[in-house]
Amino acid sequence: MSLLSLENITKTFGGLVAVDAVSFDVPEGSIFGLIGPNGAGKTTVFNLITGNYKVDTGQIRFNGEVITGKLTHKIVEKGIARTFQTIRLFSNMSVLENVLAGYHCRIRSGPVAAMLRLPKQRAEERRALGKSLAELNFVGLGHESENLASNLSYGNQRLLEIARALASNPRLIILDEPAGGMNEQETAALVDLIFKIQDRGITVLLIEHDMSLVMKACQHLVVLEYGKKIAEGTPEAIKQDPLVIEAYLGSDDESF
Amino acid sequence: MTDKKSKFRRLVYAAFVLFWLTAPLYLNKYFIDVLNNVALYAVLGLSLNIILGYGGMFHMGHAAFYAIGAYTTAIINIQFGVPVLWIMPLAGLTAGVFALVVARPIIHLRGDYLLIVTIGLVEIVRIALINNVFGITGGANGIFGISSPSVFGWTINGIVHPGHYYYLLTVFLGITIILFYLLEHSRFGRALRYLCSDEIAAEGSGINTAWYKLIAFVIGAFWAGMTGTLYAAKITFISPESFSFWESVVMFMIVILGGSGSIPGVILGAVLIIGLPELFQGLQQYRLLIFGIALVVMMIFRPQGIIPPKPPKYPANALDESEVVL
Numbered sequence: 001m002s003l004l005s006l007e008n009i010t011k012t013f014g015g016l017v018a019v020d021a022v023s024f025d026v027p028e029g030s031i032f033g034l035i036g037p038n039g040a041g042k043t044t045v046f047n048l049i050t051g052n053y054k055v056d057t058g059q060i061r062f063n064g065e066v067i068t069g070k071l072t073h074k075i076v077e078k079g080i081a082r083t084f085q086t087i088r089l090f091s092n093m094s095v096l097e098n099v100l101a102g103y104h105c106r107i108r109s110g111p112v113a114a115m116l117r118l119p120k121q122r123a124e125e126r127r128a129l130g131k132s133l134a135e136l137n138f139v140g141l142g143h144e145s146e147n148l149a150s151n152l153s154y155g156n157q158r159l160l161e162i163a164r165a166l167a168s169n170p171r172l173i174i175l176d177e178p179a180g181g182m183n184e185q186e187t188a189a190l191v192d193l194i195f196k197i198q199d200r201g202i203t204v205l206l207i208e209h210d211m212s213l214v215m216k217a218c219q220h221l222v223v224l225e226y227g228k229k230i231a232e233g234t235p236e237a238i239k240q241d242p243l244v245i246e247a248y249l250g251s252d253d254e255s256f
Numbered sequence: 257m258t259d260k261k262s263k264f265r266r267l268v269y270a271a272f273v274l275f276w277l278t279a280p281l282y283l284n285k286y287f288i289d290v291l292n293n294v295a296l297y298a299v300l301g302l303s304l305n306i307i308l309g310y311g312g313m314f315h316m317g318h319a320a321f322y323a324i325g326a327y328t329t330a331i332i333n334i335q336f337g338v339p340v341l342w343i344m345p346l347a348g349l350t351a352g353v354f355a356l357v358v359a360r361p362i363i364h365l366r367g368d369y370l371l372i373v374t375i376g377l378v379e380i381v382r383i384a385l386i387n388n389v390f391g392i393t394g395g396a397n398g399i400f401g402i403s404s405p406s407v408f409g410w411t412i413n414g415i416v417h418p419g420h421y422y423y424l425l426t427v428f429l430g431i432t433i434i435l436f437y438l439l440e441h442s443r444f445g446r447a448l449r450y451l452c453s454d455e456i457a458a459e460g461s462g463i464n465t466a467w468y469k470l471i472a473f474v475i476g477a478f479w480a481g482m483t484g485t486l487y488a489a490k491i492t493f494i495s496p497e498s499f500s501f502w503e504s505v506v507m508f509m510i511v512i513l514g515g516s517g518s519i520p521g522v523i524l525g526a527v528l529i530i531g532l533p534e535l536f537q538g539l540q541q542y543r544l545l546i547f548g549i550a551l552v553v554m555m556i557f558r559p560q561g562i563i564p565p566k567p568p569k570y571p572a573n574a575l576d577e578s579e580v581v582l
Contacts, residue, residue, distance in 0.1 A: 076462030088457035105462030114442030130579035
């Protein structure tokens, strides 16, 4: 069954059609890739799914439920977490606090409970702390928890974003160019991490420019160009698709 | 090294608390009254700190909430004879509800835009008070004859015995510090700091940013309203001029100069901005000039404030291994 399905999604900015009647289904439990040349509208699709942009026409369903028009934090609560292409961490806060932000929507205590330090509030804080530390260990940043987020290396900042997204207990995680700025070893480790995320039963939707990563990790790909879907299929099929080769690479024999 | 630093810091805080608690023993009435004002502005600064410091919302109309609290107190006290301290929660509530209504349409505004709208807000409130809205605010003359508060049958007169009022304000300041410290170190405080740091990332992490901004306004206004009660009962007379735009500017400066988002910073800010000018009375007309220059220099060399907030510590080591679970 598909966990996420986009039905004829269109988004225009002024006169520019950024996303043009795009449809695809992300099956539950898969690692699903969205690729295409720069400016093809990939990040726009992500922003539409997460409610950062409003969809002009079309519908997005998550787990059978229509989520078009919902606010971003509501969508996160329903189980879609994301990372950002341009890293958006709370840079002046600690690594641990960054991850705590993800778990925020899974606990409830408000200001009055906090001022009175009610037992429920304390139990929740403890649970949040445990969860966040576990997520940091999961992405391999356990030793950095007290460091400031801005002090992390570029690659580790990307991992921290993933940890923050995972902390919200998502069913679907959307990774926007997770390997951007990573070196080869870091990218290899990232592929392992993506498989580990899948092993937790979390569906992964990712945009990536690093083709070796995409081909290694993804079971299914959708290719966008100028806001339109031009191809869809397994990595092997996409590699051979003449339309993709022409559109994506511009020439014939450059390998993926 | 950091250990030594925090030890020194704690020592300074302890010395300050000791000074504060024993001040009436060796300071004259005049200086006790100065400290009374410092305490009032410290609480106002702390309440604004929730909005401006943690939430990063440029709110320069805080005196409006303060005014509403003070006027609620004066009107209810004089019309119905209710003891002032009993009115305190109601004054907070009135200011809080007012904040809820006026902040709802403006919280999505950013930085300078919010600043301008909130300046408008405080002016509207002041002008409404001058024009004697509903015929109950006494117009430009204000309201006279507000009762002094009484605690367990003791009447605490803020004018005749500033030393007595001092302890009342100290208790309120102490409670405020404790509660706001707990608030800062909680899910709520974190949410405000997240949205201050990066609003899109906060929303994208599942935080209802609009709701938190609104609640920050309501809590800040609630506290400013309660402080309004203590102010009205202290001088027993209030007029619109006590709640001018300038008052809002002073509160804003206290937070920014002392350290946005830092409780000790805001208290220091209140001491410096309210207390310090009194020490330099001998300098006559130059004192505001010196004060202005000091502010400018501070903003150039220490824009984060004198005591910036410390990153909070989490008891990671206190957790059992079995609690660290995905």
